[in-house]
Amino acid sequence: MKKLFSGIxxxxxxxxxxxxxxxxxLPGGDDTGNLLYPSGTISGYKVCYKPTQYNFERLFLxxxxxxxxxxxxxxxxxxxxxxDENNFPGVSEDNYLTIWDExxxxxxxxxxxxxxxxxxxxxxxTYDNVGWNWSFGDxxxxxxxxxxxxxxxxxxEKNKNILEDFxxxxxxxxxxxxxxxxxxxxxxxxYNIYELVLGRTPTAPVxxxxxxxxxxxxxxxxxxxxxxVDGTTTTRDTIMDPIQEEFSLYGTYVGFSERDxxxxxxxxxxxxxxxxxxNNPTYNKNNExxxxxxxxxxxxxxxxxxxxxxxxEPPRDFFDPxxxxxxxxxxxxxxxxxxxxxxxxxxxxxxxxxxxxxxEYQSFVIMPEQEDLxxxxxxxxFESEQPIDAVIRVRYxxxxxxxxxxxxxxxxxxxxxFDATTDIVMMDLVYNEISDTELDTEVDMILDPFDNELxxxxxxxxxxxxxxxxxxxxxxxxxxxxxxxxGAIGVLNHNRIPFSYMxxxxxxxxxxxxxxATYPFKMGVVGIFPTAE
Numbered sequence: 121m122k123k124l125f126s127g128i129x130x131x132x133x134x135x136x137x138x139x140x141x142x143x144x145x146l147p148g149g150d151d152t153g154n155l156l157y158p159s160g161t162i163s164g165y166k167v168c169y170k171p172t173q174y175n176f177e178r179l180f181l182x183x184x185x186x187x188x189x190x191x192x193x194x195x196x197x198x199x200x201x202x203x204d205e206n207n208f209p210g211v212s213e214d215n216y217l218t219i220w221d222e223x224x225x226x227x228x229x230x231x232x233x234x235x236x237x238x239x240x241x242x243x244x245x246t247y248d249n250v251g252w253n254w255s256f257g258d259x260x261x262x263x264x265x266x267x268x269x270x271x272x273x274x275x276x277e278k279n280k281n282i283l284e285d286f287x288x289x290x291x292x293x294x295x296x297x298x299x300x301x302x303x304x305x306x307x308x309x310x311y312n313i314y315e316l317v318l319g320r321t322p323t324a325p326v327x328x329x330x331x332x333x334x335x336x337x338x339x340x341x342x343x344x345x346x347x348x349v350d351g352t353t354t355t356r357d358t359i360m361d362p363i364q365e366e367f368s369l370y371g372t373y374v375g376f377s378e379r380d381x382x383x384x385x386x387x388x389x390x391x392x393x394x395x396x397x398x399n400n401p402t403y404n405k406n407n408e409x410x411x412x413x414x415x416x417x418x419x420x421x422x423x424x425x426x427x428x429x430x431x432x433e434p435p436r437d438f439f440d441p442x443x444x445x446x447x448x449x450x451x452x453x454x455x456x457x458x459x460x461x462x463x464x465x466x467x468x469x470x471x472x473x474x475x476x477x478x479x480e481y482q483s484f485v486i487m488p489e490q491e492d493l494x495x496x497x498x499x500x501x502f503e504s505e506q507p508i509d510a511v512i513r514v515r516y517x518x519x520x521x522x523x524x525x526x527x528x529x530x531x532x533x534x535x536x537x538f539d540a541t542t543d544i545v546m547m548d549l550v551y552n553e554i555s556d557t558e559l560d561t562e563v564d565m566i567l568d569p570f571d572n573e574l575x576x577x578x579x580x581x582x583x584x585x586x587x588x589x590x591x592x593x594x595x596x597x598x599x600x601x602x603x604x605x606x607g608a609i610g611v612l613n614h615n616r617i618p619f620s621y622m623x624x625x626x627x628x629x630x631x632x633x634x635x636x637a638t639y640p641f642k643m644g645v646v647g648i649f650p651t652a653e
Contacts (some may be wrong), residue, residue: 163489163570164451165645166581168589168597168610170480172638173368174444178360183376183438184310186420188302191392194412195228195252196298211287216280223286230258232403245276250403253394254305257330257339300337303351307359308344309392314363316383318370319606319632324391325349370638372607373599374590375441379606381417388413433592442594443610445482447579448586449572455484457501457538457644472538473503473642480639482609485623486648487570494566494651495622498547502531503538504641511603511627514549515611516565519620524565528603533641544646547624568619604630 211219231247249258276282312322326343333339342349347359376384389398389409397403398410423438436442457472486495498514510533514526531545549565572580579596581587589597589610596616599608609627628639 161488161490161493161650162648163487163572164449165455165484166447166449166487166570166572166579167455167484168443168445168447168482169586170372170444170482170610171446171586171588172479174371174588176364176368176371176374176444178364179367179374180310180313182422183420184306184313185302186422187388187416188306188309190416190420191388191413192229192298192302192305194416196226196230211280211284213280216283217278219287220278220283223283228403229255232397232400234402245278248403250396252392252397254308254325254327254392255329255340256301256336257333259331259333260336260339261334298336300351301340303356304340304342304349305392307349307351307356308342310356311344311359311363312387313384314360314367316387317376317380317606318367319604319630322387322391371444372602372609373441373443374594375436375438377441377599377601377608379601381414381439385410385414385417388417433595436594441599441608442597443482443589443599443608445589445597445610446586447581447589447593447597447610449487449580449582451582453645455645457646472501472540473644476642476644478505478640478642480628481626481641481643483611483623483625485570485612485621486567487572488567489569491569492566495549495648496651497549497647497649498624499646499648500545500547500624500643501538501540501646502533502543502545502641502643504533504535506639507535508533508639508641509629511629512545512547513625513627514547515623515625516549517612517614517617517621517623518566519568519618523614538642549622565622566620567622570621571619574617600625600627602627602630604628604632606630606632 230249230251232250234246234248235244251258308325315322323345328341328343330339330341337351344359347355349355349359393409393413404410418439421438423435454475457476458474500512510531511528512531513528516524518524526547526549529545529547534543578593587593596613597610598613600611601608604627607630609625611625612621612623614621626643630639631637
């Protein structure tokens with residue numbers, strides 16, 4: 121406690137000095153050091169920031185294909201119950217009751233089955249003409265479900281002969297009848313997934329069902345953004361190009377987060393299937409739809425079956441996202457702001473950030489050179505050309521499996537030129553452990569030298585244009601989901617780092633109702649204060 125008190129006292133005295141003079145005379149951009157940050161103590165800063173554009177691959181193409189295909193094949197008679205030759209198993213006196221129970225669920229995209237206990241004690245089934253929101257016509261030639269159109273008063277008794285007739289008719293249907301429907305709805309879902317990840321309300325397709333169509337493709341007309349979705353590759357690319365371009369500008373990570381999975385599950389239940397089924401216990405016994413949709417999303421993972429060359433590290437898992445970011449090393453004191461003295465020796469703030477580029481900064485790591493460095497406080501400066509709100513905090517990894525974090529601190533950038541009396545953020549470095557049990561454990565931060573040559577220098581980013589977080593480097597960075605409700609911030613993957621480090625996290629609060637908004641700003645270090653011995 122004495123050590124902490126001494127550190128706070130030093131910080132207080134320095135703060136008084138700063139507030140009296142209005143600014144520090146800091147070098148900015150060179151390696152000469154300064155009184156608050158002795159030369160040789162720290163080699164520099166490793167900064168992670170969002171680039172103006174990121175070259176995403178077609179991220180959700182396979183994902184949406186897998187989801188829609190599995191949804192429709194599970195909940196219709198074109199599903200896993202077929203053998204390799206698309207035939208049902210043979211019906212016998214021993215198994216027909218079991219197959220009956222499966223056959224009951226064989227067209228739930230268009231019809232919902234109900235169990236009926238008749239007065240004579242015989243078990244019957246009926247079907248309600250209640251379909252999914254994303255459905256297709258119910259009177260299509262060769263696709264009419266005989267279990268719906270047969271039976272007295274719409275009731276079907278469990279009967280081996282009826283079942284055999286039903287399965288014989290289904291076996292004549294070609295499994296590829298639904299491919300066009302799957303292609304159409306997969307295009308819509310891919311577009312909607314991009315919107316979900318960007319924090320927007322997905323665009324609802326306009327769906328028109330035909331009562332007179334004789335083919336599956338003619339049975340449904342789907343329009344998205346006033347454009348007919350016909351299931352062809354050309355149309356899909358035309359529809360997807362604009363949202364893909366937006367995602368390259370505004371997307372912040374590669375992959376799919378836990379929050380994304382939750383949002384997509386809810387979207388499929390509410391929009392693709394619909395409340396009329398999901399919230400009706402008659403059709404959705406034991407929340408089967410919720411369970412199955414979550415399972416289908418999990419199994420649609422597009423990276424799960426990717427081939428990996430011998431000796432190569434597998435790509436980051438789709439459900440283990442990494443930031444769509446760049447990193448850059450600011451060596452020496454290059455991440456300091458300039459000291460506020462103009463060329464005539466007068467106080468000035470106009471050139472404070474001349475050497476620091478404008479970007480959406482997400483995090484930065486202090487890279488010490490000396491052993492056992494302990495810090496008590498950190499002062500940062502910000503400048504932006506538009507008002508920007510953000511939440512900042514500091515993470516500390518002790519190098520041995522324990523991660524700590526300071527309390528979150530709200531900041532607001534005014535959008536006006538930098539003012540040394542108002543645009544300085546002072547952070548007291550008191551950490552609490554990040555734990556599932558929410559331990560309230562304070563800890564002194566002791567920093568090791570930052571090994572920038574780790575694993576062959578994979579983390580080095582001293583090029584003037586920075587370095588994209590991709591390929592092998594993607595395994596060394598994780599994301600923290602933003603408090604905005606969408607988007608993420610890139611941070612070091614502490615599981616890959618064998619030494620202690622300190623990382624400052626800047627979470628810009630974005631507005632999903634302004635999809636074209638960008639959030640560039642400038643930031644730099646004003647002072648970093650060692651704990652007094």
